[in-house]
Amino acid sequence: MAASPTTRSSSRPNSLLTAGVSTLYGVGPDAEKALEHLGIRTVEDLLWHLPLRYEDFSKIRPLRSLVADQKQTAIAKLGRITQRRTARGQVLTEAELLEEDGRPSMVRASWFGRSFVKQSFPEGQVVRLSGDVRWLGRGLVFSQPKIEPADREAVHTGRIVPVYRLTEGLKDGHLRRWLHTAVEGARGRHGKAVAAPLVPHVPDPLPEGVLARQGLPTIVEALTQVHFPDDPMALFRARRRLAFDELLTLQLATAQRRARWAAEAQAIPLAVDDASLEAWVGELPFSLTGAQRRSLGQIRADLAKSVPMSRLLEGDVGAGKTVIAALAMRIAEASAAQSAFMAPTELLAEQHLATLQALFSGGGPRIAKLTSSVTGAERARILDELATGAAGAVVGTHALLEEGVRFRRLALAVIDEQHRFGVAQRSALREKGVYPHVLLTTATPIPQTLWQTLHRDLDVSILDEMPAGRQEITTEVRTPDALPRIWPWARTRVERGEQAFVVCPRIDPADDPGGAPAGALFDAKESGFDPSAVAMHDELRKGPLQGVRLGLVHGRMPQKERDAVMTRLRDREIDVLVATTVIEVGIDIPNATVVVVLGAERFGLAQLHQLRGRVGRGTMRSYCVLVSPKRDSDRLAAMTERIEDGGRERPLNGFELAKRDLAIRGPGQFLGQEQSGFADQLRVVDLMDIDPRLLDDASAEADRIVAADPELERAEHRGLRAAVDELWRRYGYA
Numbered sequence: 001m002a003a004s005p006t007t008r009s010s011s012r013p014n015s016l017l018t019a020g021v022s023t024l025y026g027v028g029p030d031a032e033k034a035l036e037h038l039g040i041r042t043v044e045d046l047l048w049h050l051p052l053r054y055e056d057f058s059k060i061r062p063l064r065s066l067v068a069d070q071k072q073t074a075i076a077k078l079g080r081i082t083q084r085r086t087a088r089g090q091v092l093t094e095a096e097l098l099e100e101d102g103r104p105s106m107v108r109a110s111w112f113g114r115s116f117v118k119q120s121f122p123e124g125q126v127v128r129l130s131g132d133v134r135w136l137g138r139g140l141v142f143s144q145p146k147i148e149p150a151d152r153e154a155v156h157t158g159r160i161v162p163v164y165r166l167t168e169g170l171k172d173g174h175l176r177r178w179l180h181t182a183v184e185g186a187r188g189r190h191g192k193a194v195a196a197p198l199v200p201h202v203p204d205p206l207p208e209g210v211l212a213r214q215g216l217p218t219i220v221e222a223l224t225q226v227h228f229p230d231d232p233m234a235l236f237r238a239r240r241r242l243a244f245d246e247l248l249t250l251q252l253a254t255a256q257r258r259a260r261w262a263a264e265a266q267a268i269p270l271a272v273d274d275a276s277l278e279a280w281v282g283e284l285p286f287s288l289t290g291a292q293r294r295s296l297g298q299i300r301a302d303l304a305k306s307v308p309m310s311r312l313l314e315g316d317v318g319a320g321k322t323v324i325a326a327l328a329m330r331i332a333e334a335s336a337a338q339s340a341f342m343a344p345t346e347l348l349a350e351q352h353l354a355t356l357q358a359l360f361s362g363g364g365p366r367i368a369k370l371t372s373s374v375t376g377a378e379r380a381r382i383l384d385e386l387a388t389g390a391a392g393a394v395v396g397t398h399a400l401l402e403e404g405v406r407f408r409r410l411a412l413a414v415i416d417e418q419h420r421f422g423v424a425q426r427s428a429l430r431e432k433g434v435y436p437h438v439l440l441t442t443a444t445p446i447p448q449t450l451w452q453t454l455h456r457d458l459d460v461s462i463l464d465e466m467p468a469g470r471q472e473i474t475t476e477v478r479t480p481d482a483l484p485r486i487w488p489w490a491r492t493r494v495e496r497g498e499q500a501f502v503v504c505p506r507i508d509p510a511d512d513p514g515g516a517p518a519g520a521l522f523d524a525k526e527s528g529f530d531p532s533a534v535a536m537h538d539e540l541r542k543g544p545l546q547g548v549r550l551g552l553v554h555g556r557m558p559q560k561e562r563d564a565v566m567t568r569l570r571d572r573e574i575d576v577l578v579a580t581t582v583i584e585v586g587i588d589i590p591n592a593t594v595v596v597v598l599g600a601e602r603f604g605l606a607q608l609h610q611l612r613g614r615v616g617r618g619t620m621r622s623y624c625v626l627v628s629p630k631r632d633s634d635r636l637a638a639m640t641e642r643i644e645d646g647g648r649e650r651p652l653n654g655f656e657l658a659k660r661d662l663a664i665r666g667p668g669q670f671l672g673q674e675q676s677g678f679a680d681q682l683r684v685v686d687l688m689d690i691d692p693r694l695l696d697d698a699s700a701e702a703d704r705i706v707a708a709d710p711e712l713e714r715a716e717h718r719g720l721r722a723a724v725d726e727l728w729r730r731y732g733y734a
């Protein structure tokens with residue numbers, strides 16, 4: 001269990017806070033061990049163990065006002081308390097409850113297994129009880145209520161009560177009591193203070209100016225109220241303050257990275273006149289969409305500066321990102337500069353090479369190809385062309401980043417479909433001593449607030465409009481018992497010369513459901529249909545698709561073999577490719593018209609959308625068949641849903657599908673390992689539900705701070721600097 005990225009580490013360690021939890025009044029050796037399981041070692045760790053949720057027991061009622069089937073708090077005088085063993089051997093404690101003034105009532109309280117109640121609370125004591133109230137027999141019963149003396153301070157009852165994450169051997173009442181001690185101090189039997197509150201020792205990482213401008217409570221107030229809120233408003237303010245700190249830390253980290261990049265890096269300004277650009281656009285076999293024009297304008301403006309561009313071009317599958325990247329490459333060429341286009345695999349690099357060559361047939365840079373399969377004399381020749389500038393552009397894989405690759409005048413790097421790595425690659429390019437403008441592309445539909453939070457150092461252009469006349473892919477959801485009809489149908493399509501994909505959720509039968517992280521969430525056992533690629537390939541070959549040229553590709557094959565299979569598919573030497581989700585990204589086989597996804601309920605919607613996008617890339621009518629035992633799944637229904645848009649019906653697009661998915665599955669699927677680990681560390685901010693105004697405020701403060709004190713060297717920024725450094729240390733690619 002790791003620390004919060006914010007506020008946690010101060011550069012002025014306070015010995016009361018860094019002391020072990022056992023220094024806290026009431027925490028013994030057993031408790032120390034149990035807390036250790038939660039990663040809580042110091043008092044400070046304990047203070048940052050924030051409530052998971054709250055129960056509002058603040059409204060205190062007399063017994064006669066209680067109602068059934070609600071959680072409530074009441075004040076009562078304890079009547080007769082009895083204890084007996086139930087048939088199952090549990091201790092059952094029952095108490096008659098009297099009104100505070102001693103009048104009888106119809107309410108009782110009962111506890112299973114909590115024999116301490118009879119020992120700790122004498123008859124006649126006035127107590128507060130909080131918990132579930134039910135009808136039982138002739139009257140109401142408080143079942144398993146929390147109880148504390150009415151004249152003691154409210155910790156467990158009669159207030160908004162915090163509920164904490166627990167671990168075995170740790171009782172919620174104990175943990176709450178210790179936190180109360182740390183936050184508010186402790187009083188002994190006669191109200192005498194026996195421990196002073198420790199929260200006031202927590203240094204505030206925010207400078208006073210920020211607190212004042214943003215109208216935020218101090219850290220001491222926020223921590224106090226987040227654990228033991230006075231009222232809902234105070235709790236809201238406290239959580240907002242802590243969320244602000246988390247967002248500010250993230251924003252500072254990226255603002256700082258952007259500022260460093262902008263200050264250090266000198267890019268080659270790339271300009272083009274309107275007439276040339278219009279001429280190039282006019283040469284295209286189609287007219288650009290409005291979204292493409294807008295993005296091109298943003299990119300063009302960035303390229304004209306000597307501050308290197310850092311831009312993400314985000315657009316659904318088929319939205320036309322490549323042509324925009326190609327136009328940017330032409331702008332580079334027009335300024336006598338070079339550009340590099342980096343793809344995730346060799347095959348995709350080849351595909352892009354062909355696309356770019358076609359787009360540049362009427363003019364544009366001469367393009368070299370550099371991947372790890374280019375070796376020997378050929379490699380030497382290409383390196384030479386790049387070093388001398390004979391090649392104006394290069395398409396390749398990670399091989400482009402290798403040492404020994406030198407450019408004469410590299411001004412633009414396009415990094416396709418690898419936004420997860422793109423930022424690191426930008427740094428790798430920097431280390432080579434060149435500062436190109438960087439354009440990242442992605443079809444991953446990440447909501448904008450999420451981008452702004454995690455990647456503020458990237459500007460975003462969004463292609464939210466599809467080129468006109470795109471054919472719709474016929475999509476159907478079928479149960480596995482339809483397969484005996486699906487295979488012969490696929491065979492007839494193949495006999496007409498078309499090609500098909502069969503996508504499986506895992507590689508071989510022994511595997512855990514692979515490919516999709518969905519396996520765990522959507523319950524492998526229940527579905528009972530979980531075909532593996534290896535077994536399916538075998539079965540189809542011997543049975544329903546006998547005689548059809550089948551191929552198999554999955555993530556455990558070496559990249560070289562995978563590329564070889566994909567090349568055979570492209571060259572039409574394979575009719576039906578059985579695959580895992582490795583085919584998900586960008587591969588373009590215009591002749592493929594059928595994709596059958598088996599165990600479809602195991603995939604995320606955005607992923608299914610990507611898989612579906614592997615067909616319908618040519619002019620032929622295309623089909624996507626989602627096979628799942630859960631035919632009535634709401635999630636899968638979204639794939640066939642149609643919505644009304646400007647008087648016309650259309651299927652949900654990638655962004656809309658992603659939104660549906662996010663609501664169900666959370667952010668993990670969209671973020672790389674590193675970033676979702678990052679998300680796990682946020683204690684208060686919910687990445688799926690970021691308050692855009694708070695985010696804007698945090699960004700504005702981050703900009704203000706970085707502008708005035710770029711390296712956070714001032715004393716008042718010490719706490720923030722510690723938080724940012726900690727963030728980089730844990731997740732950083734600085």
Ligand code: ADP
Pocket residue numbers: 286287288289292315316317318319320321322323443467468
């Ligand atoms: P992606 O955004 O998925 O990378 P591509 O750039 O591969 O999309 O474009 C998909 C196809 O659409 C390509 O064949 C491309 O030539 C074509 N295309 C791009 N822009 C337009 C447009 N404005 N009108 C029509 N077709 C377009």
Ligand code: MG
Pocket residue numbers: 321322586
């Ligand atoms: Mg693409």
